[in-house]
Amino acid sequence: MNISFENRVVIVTGAGAGLGRAYALELARRGARVVVNDFGGSVDGSAASSGAAEATAAEIRAFGGQAIADSADVTDEGSVQSMVEKAVDKWGRIDALINNAGILRDAAFHKMKLADFRKVIEVHLMGSVNCTHAVWPIMRASNYGRIVMTTSSVGQYGNFGQANYAAAKMAVIGLMNTLVIEGAKFGIRVNAIGPGAATRMTEALIPKPIVALMTPESVAPAAVFLASEAAPNRVILNATAGGFSRTYIRETVGVHLSGADCSAEGLSASFEALSDPTGEQLYLDGGQQVNKFVTRSAAVAGVNFSSGS
């Protein structure tokens, strides 16, 4: 299958450098009209310049692609709205949004300033919220849309010194799960990419011989796929150095405790049993978990309850 973006308009945030730049270039090569967003700051989110977005847009135009540069700070709702209006004025539509802009403010949790915690949440989570909220009505109206969140192995599994970043990168998964439900009848699919690449954000941490393997270009196929018509839905797709995998959030079948066993002691005694991964389930909304518990509880109590009603 040939994945084309002819006549599609895609916004990529934080596309002045690193991964976002690689995504924007690859999308444009496939015919997308690309809004290259970047506020041009440093890795910790300080300072700003319009040069970063313009540089990637110029690269795209140099090979005959179509791009506009935008230097909105994704944390600024008004600037994000203007960016979206600018794209719609020029091209009349928004087909996909890749929420990629990000910063780091690392410190061990006991030393972390809460202002730095908030700033990281503000850029990764609220930046994704602002941009998605601005394109959402357009996608609903056109019955088509692709949203890509950017998570991280750190969000999924944690990392020393990155409590703020980990929280933000898991938060976008919660956002994705609900937007999948709300967007379903409007043809909107929402997925998340978990990238790994040597960029200015990570280069200092990656052993030199591996830097050459961990290119942003090796991650770009995942972003392009998730932004395309062929995109799946509700997928956490990890991509690093040519390796691709999926992360699932699954739940054990668990146990039901009643009477005296429904106590901290009973739970402690059953902890191994409730942790047994046999028959683990994937749920498509929070209610499915509640139904599992209540259905079992009702059966034990002899209460007439149907999970479907």
Ligand SMILES: NC(=O)c1ccc[n+]([C@@H]2O[C@H](COP(=O)([O-])OP(=O)(O)OC[C@H]3O[C@@H](n4cnc5c(N)ncnc54)[C@H](O)[C@@H]3O)[C@@H](O)[C@H]2O)c1
């Ligand atoms: N590089 C990795 O290994 C890795 C791993 C997991 C997740 N990520 C995520 O991938 C995304 C891209 O990271 P990268 O490695 O390319 O880093 P990068 O620093 O090279 O690029 C991030 C870009 O986002 C822009 N940006 C930051 N704050 C912004 C804001 N408020 N508004 C608009 N633009 C803003 C920056 O100016 C920068 O150009 C980030 O969300 C990052 O957390 C990266």
